[in-house]
Amino acid sequence: MEPVSSLETPDSQSQAAVPLSPNTYVPPTLRGGECYHVFISYSSTDYQWTHSVINQLESCGLQVCYHERDFTPGRTVLENMSDCIQKSQKVLLVLSPEFVRSRWCLLEANMSLFRDCLERKPIVPVLLQPGVSVPLHLCHLTYLEANDPDLMNKLLKVLCTPNQQLQGSTVVPFQPPSIYNGKALQPLTAVNDEGLNKWDTGRFSDMEVPDQLRLIIEDQETYRSAVRMINSVSQNKKDDEKYIVREMQKAMGQANAILSEEKLLVGCRSNSKMYLVYVSLDDCKHEFAETFTEQIGAEDMFQRALTFFSSGYACCLAKRHFPFPQPSSTSHLEGGIMEPVSSLETPDSQSQAAVPLSPNTYVPPTLRGGECYHVFISYSSTDYQWTHSVINQLESCGLQVCYHERDFTPGRTVLENMSDCIQESQKVLLVLSPEFVRSRWCLLEANMSLFRDCLERKPIVPVLLQPGVSVPLHLCHLTYLEANDPDLMNKLLKVLCTPNQQLQGSTVVPFQPPSIYNGKALQPLTAVNDEGLNKWDTGRFSDMEVPDQLRLIIEDQETYRSAVRMINSVSQNKKDDEKYIVREMQKAMGQANAILSEEKLLVGCRSNSKMYLVYVSLDDCKHEFAETFTEQIGAEDMFQRALTFFSSGYACCLAKRHFPFPQPSSTGHLEGGVCFCQYVSQQLSRGEWA
Structure with missing residues (x-):
């Protein structure tokens, strides 16, 4: 599983929302044992900023607790913090580099007390400056930003909301959800x-x-x-x-x-x-x-x-490897031993240019049980201006739009907020920009299981904000709209106003990488038994699931599993001959390539512990074989023999970007590189055929 500590916080709340009067908010009633609405924990180096906030909160009627005024001299810091937190409805943390270095270390060293103190206490982190290393125990919370012009309204909103309406916002004690099982x-x-x-x-x-x-x-x-x-x-x-x-x-x-x-x-x-x-x-x-x-x-x-x-x-x-085939019966671990990849259903929204239509032509679909929004829009705050111009147009057409700055609840985890908003929305619109890919999307990439659960049966509409954006792996198989399309709004309204049931089957998966990736190497695989693997032992590779780097290439998981089983079938050599093992594994990979090549994938090895993967189309090379050899000789048989004896070495050469001969002068079938039939020809000229 991906570790919880790797979850990133959202690049949220950096733009101003509609200004609200502080008088709009009424402090909640203090109940038995409660003396304060909020306990504020901060570093003394951040005194000036924090006290300006304290003054505003108290002017709105909130009872604020902070260490300089309310700690009891002579008691330990932990005793004081424990009492103040217990007597407060909520906890506000002012996160700055100095706070993280000093005060938070104290709580990290006393996690048991931390859990006891904060049990059922909503936490509201405020990031004092960009780039602060958010503590491990808070990094999955939605935070506010000090430089947000609308900070005070957002702060008052969450502090004046009764705790029972914020259930789920506490992180203590933390229980990883079933998606991590x-x-x-x-x-x-x-x-x-x-x-x-x-x-x-x-x-x-x-x-x-x-x-x-x-x-x-x-x-x-x-x-x-x-x-x-x-x-x-x-x-x-x-x-x-x-x-x-x-x-x-x-x-x-x-x-x-x-x-x-x-x-x-x-x-x-x-x-x-x-x-x-x-x-x-x-x-x-x-x-x-x-x-x-x-x-x-x-x-x-x-x-x-x-x-x-x-x-x-x-x-x-x-x-991710078991020494036996995947059981056919259902087990207690969802998806069997390993959870299979879910197909994402998405609208094929851009395949034809839509006829310009008036926005009035589109009628928003009815919101049914549990649905509060027609669309959840996920975007980076750096793209605020463009996104909000789209939001304004969509809402003017009667669509209910959900977005993080307005609709996320501060103090709740990012995943909880995103999950709820997606579940309450009919569709998901992603504004893809370089900043979005670098920040927010990493959160979902690190939690693909949750991503699949949240977006199951939710059509995804990606909008490419600018050409050349490196589209995330998990999205690059989707048909996208382009922000610079003059007819974007009509296309967007058309798909958003089409009921989901009419978009079933509109997904474009499986993804086929375009020709620009032809001949490119993917992340190699390491043998699952690589620890303590002797040079004369047979390396074994996991056949439990298709690796991440192949999920958008391999259409049929069983094809990949069958290929890996061929490779794993190489018998252990009794003579402890390391060259024999590698030769046998290369031959097995050649045989596996006979089926993998149909998926535009070749594998190869130069040792018993690593398998190279290359995305390459052999269609033109296969056609060349058909033209070169007559039916009597058997073009198909010759091609299959070439795959068996040469494809593993060819895959390694492509992966390592090095061939054992000069670049051929003639043009091959791989643009800017050596194609398979050129490689075979060179090997045959050197007498390598067996």
Whole structure:
């Protein structure tokens, strides 16, 4: 899984909304035990700005608590903070570099107190200046910006909203949603990994909960106890590396007996690295309870299963590879062992130029149960002016538009806000600009599972704000509109006013990369057993799912899986001959290319641990074979033999941008490069045919 700490905050609220009078807002009633409407935590270096805000809030009738006036001398800072937070309805954090460096470190070191203090307390972060490194425990919250001209109205709005209407805005205690089930976190490296022999016991730090686990592990002592179990593995006197790994795996299985309660499993395949996976075993535990009788002991069987199998299971989840085919039956992990890719339904809105029509021609569709908006517009604040001119036109035509500056709730998580707004909207409009791609879209890219859940059955309408924008991988298969199209508004109104059910099947996936990508290398794949892989061992590659870099190329997942199984079928060489293994893997990749080439993909290898991937069309080369060889000789057979013996090497040469011969003088079928039939011709001239 992608770690929670990687979630970015929105580039939001940087433009002024419609000014509102402070008198519009009425402070909520203070109830039993409450003395303040808000506790403000800030660094003394930010005194001037913060007190100007405090003065405005108090002039509107809000009771404000802050440390300089309301802390009790002689008590510890933590005691004072705890009391003030408990007596306040909400917490406002003024985030500046100095605040992050000083005061927040105090709370980070006392996460248990932090959770207790902030339980059910909405948090409103205010970013004092751009570029502040937002603390891990806040980075998934929607924040306000100090340079927003409409800051005071937004602040008053959220502070004067009763807490019960802001339920879900607290981040404590944090429970990762089900979309992360089965996802891997950043693995941990042994603290003694430098100079660690394969037969030595790896040791892991139990000083504190690692950053990637702080929002999962509620009790630090639970984590420390688990790590101590793992570190208790005794050093083997026989210098047996397999013994050490087996003992560490067994210890991690025992540790998982307590970590699984926190929806965490750990595992290892070597003595230097520990894999971490967020996964709920609740349904599996219930399955054990139904399967085994009380006499046999369901709980005991489940604990034994954890001890002996959970470490291996965690490693398989982390590496996205299991040593058996995907089960056909439905399991407790959504989508089987691995969640399949969902197709996004999108309107094919730009394929023909629309006849100019009057906006009055379009009638907004009826909003049905749960729908509050016709469209949710996601955009970067740097594109405020253009986007709001479009919003004004859409709203003037009667469409209900949702956008973050007006409709996001400060203090709630970005994901909660985006999820709710998308779920309450009929369609999604994305304003694609370089800044949008760099900032906001990263949030969804890092959470593709949530992205799929939110946008399921929601048509997506991308608008390219300027030519040359590097469209995100997850969107580049969609048909888009262009901002510089004179007929943009008619096309936009046409698709937004078309009921969703009439747009079914209008998706343009699968995406076919254009010819400009022909011959380009993709991110290579590493063997799942690369740790401790000897040069004479066979590398294995995951066939669980199509990798991210191939999802917009491979139309049929089973095609990819079949190809990988061919490669993984290479038998282990008994003679420990490293050259033999690589040759056999290259031959297997050549055979796999016979089916992958239909998807415009070739794979190759130069070692047993890495597989190169290249997007390249061989259609013209195949046609060349057909013209060169007669039917009697068998053009198709010759082409298939060429794929088997030469395509792996060709893929490697394309990926490495280097061929073992000068660039041919004749023009080939790959613009600016060496095409496959040119490569085969060169190899044949060197007597390489087998």
